[in-house]
Structure formats: C-alpha cells, structure tokens
Amino acid sequence: MSNKCLVTGAAGFIGSHLIDRLLEQGATVLGLDNMKLGRRANLSKALENPRFKFVEQDVNDVAGVMKWVAAESKPAPFDTAWHLAANSDIRAGVTDPDVDLNCTFLTTYNLLKVVRELKIPQFAFASTSAIYGVHPGLLHESIGPLFPISNYGAMKLASEAAISAAQEAYLKCAWIFRFPNVVGSRSTHGVIYDFAQKLKKNPAELEVLGDGSQEKPYLHVGDLIESMLYITEHAVEPLNCFNIGPAGSASTVRYIAEAVIKRQSPGAKIRYTGGSKGWVGDVPKFNYSIEKLKKLGWSPRLSSNQAVDRAVDEIVAEVQRG
Numbered sequence: 001m002s003n004k005c006l007v008t009g010a011a012g013f014i015g016s017h018l019i020d021r022l023l024e025q026g027a028t029v030l031g032l033d034n035m036k037l038g039r040r041a042n043l044s045k046a047l048e049n050p051r052f053k054f055v056e057q058d059v060n061d062v063a064g065v066m067k068w069v070a071a072e073s074k075p076a077p078f079d080t081a082w083h084l085a086a087n088s089d090i091r092a093g094v095t096d097p098d099v100d101l102n103c104t105f106l107t108t109y110n111l112l113k114v115v116r117e118l119k120i121p122q123f124a125f126a127s128t129s130a131i132y133g134v135h136p137g138l139l140h141e142s143i144g145p146l147f148p149i150s151n152y153g154a155m156k157l158a159s160e161a162a163i164s165a166a167q168e169a170y171l172k173c174a175w176i177f178r179f180p181n182v183v184g185s186r187s188t189h190g191v192i193y194d195f196a197q198k199l200k201k202n203p204a205e206l207e208v209l210g211d212g213s214q215e216k217p218y219l220h221v222g223d224l225i226e227s228m229l230y231i232t233e234h235a236v237e238p239l240n241c242f243n244i245g246p247a248g249s250a251s252t253v254r255y256i257a258e259a260v261i262k263r264q265s266p267g268a269k270i271r272y273t274g275g276s277k278g279w280v281g282d283v284p285k286f287n288y289s290i291e292k293l294k295k296l297g298w299s300p301r302l303s304s305n306q307a308v309d310r311a312v313d314e315i316v317a318e319v320q321r322g
C-alpha cells in the first residue's frame, strides 16, 4: 500500500480523484502539476487535508522537482511515484508532435531521473489503450508487436519501455495501467465534456465528429481508481502491466451523443460530420480484454453504458454550473 506518494498531473481529472482516495486511505501526498490542463478547483477537497501539499511545478524541470521531492522526503521517504502528468489531448499531438514528446514521453523520462536519484522504490504509470494502435480482435496485454497510430500512443509506449528499463536497473516495483476512455466528474476533456460544451454554446444542434459508429469501452473514474489501488496492493511482480476496462462492454458515440442531449438539451438535432473516424490518430473501435485483472481478483462495478450514463449526469451538471 502507498503511504507516502508523489502524484504528477495532480490537478487533472484522474490525478485529483486519485489524490482524494489516497488521502482517504491515510497516505501523505505531494502533488505536482504545471496547470496547463489542470484546475485548482479539482483539488479543493484535498487542499483542506494537512497530509496534502500541492506545488505548481513542471515535471520536465528536473532540478525544480528534485528540490520539492527532496525537501518533502526529510520526515519520511516517498514509497511510490504515481505518474499521471501527460498531454491528454490526442488531437493536439497530431498537429504538433512536440507536444507528446515533451508532455507524454519526457515527463516520464525526467521523473524517472528524480525517482532514481531520490531512491523512490515504486513507480505507477497511467498508460493507455492507444499503445495498441488498430488491432483486430480482443486487446490483451501480451499482444505484440505494437504499432500505435497517434503520437500520444507512441510516446506512451516509449514511456512503458523506459519504465521497464528503469525497473531492471533501480526500481523495486513498477505498475503500468493501460486505461481505456475514462469518464466522470472533473473531466478536463473527452467526448462527454466536448458534447456538453458544444450544447452549452448551441442548444439546438450537436456536431459529432465521424458517423457515430465509433465504439469504445468507457470506464467510470471511480472504478478506475479502485482498480489501480487494487493492482498496486495485489500485483507483486517487479514489472506489472494491466488493461483496465469496464465489464465486457463498449459504447458508441451515437449512444453518448443521445445521452448528453437527453440530459442537457432535449430535442437538439445531431449533425454527424461523416467518416468512420473522429480524427487522425483516432482508433474508432476496439475491444478490451480485462481477463488478467479479473484473475487478480478485481472486476468493475459498471458496464460501459452505465459509466457513460453516470458521467453524463456528473459532467453536464458541472458544465451547466460553469
């Protein structure tokens, strides 16, 4: 169990939920975020806790990170670095490949330098289904070779490789979590968030990229956090890699668009832009195996459509509040 944790990407969607849960478990947490995509409001609950410290800090500034982590290591050393800082906007990395080199790969590479220097023994990493690229059939952890089709996926796969090498050299234990699409409150991006923002601007019509047939597994952030904590407690190989996904199911973009309209703007018309993909680098359909995670003893509570329904309620309420 993580007792003293460093969390990067702390003010983001998933990082802030992880921090709330770690604090609930009694951990002491140092959170870092450069606030490019993060929001201080996501940390409002955590900031009330004396066991939490937040620093606005870019992970690629190694000397800066080293200074804060070394200072906070004095009373007791850190046991786990949770690395969630990354570019979460796949489309931005298509336009400018440097975005993912810097935010998605170099954050991992640079954080590993800090972890090595300050002897943090455990490393937990937010990877993604995007590392698989377009692959027929069920995606499971032992598939290879892997050919991602986005810079984001490529830089996450490179990060996994760097973590593997670090584990061989100096980490006691590493966990690689391959997330599907994650949804829920505090979203800073993603399809439900985009639809809610578009409908706020134009309640009469919703533009949807593609033809609505894109179909992917969606996992609620509550299930995601529980699964990560479960894996770090129960998977004890030196290097552990797990797909995390909903209970054997996926949701179409059409389902999501209709759910957001029903909740936020009943009667709005959907305008599909056409084509089977949302954007360059989008993997339009995939099917995830979570058998390895089930064998470890953890199963998600919600199906993909249930996760979408819950997240639509949460995200639309937040977007309407402004």
Ligand SMILES: NC(=O)c1ccc[n+]([C@@H]2O[C@H](COP(=O)([O-])OP(=O)(O)OC[C@H]3O[C@@H](n4cnc5c(N)ncnc54)[C@H](O)[C@@H]3O)[C@@H](O)[C@H]2O)c1
Pocket (backbone or CB within 6 Å): 008, 009, 010, 011, 012, 013, 014, 015, 032, 033, 034, 035, 036, 037, 038, 039, 057, 058, 059, 060, 083, 084, 085, 086, 087, 088, 102, 103, 107, 126, 127, 128, 129, 179, 180, 181, 182, 183, 187, 188, 189, 190
């Ligand atoms: N949300 C999803 O569906 C999903 C799916 C697969 C993987 N992931 C991964 O999970 C992690 C968290 O994603 P999220 O959805 O919470 O996104 P997010 O954008 O809400 O959170 C990422 C945070 O990292 C911060 N950040 C980026 N570059 C940084 C840097 N150089 N230094 C310090 N902070 C930096 C951002 O400001 C942001 O707050 C990311 O690594 C992402 O790639 C997310």
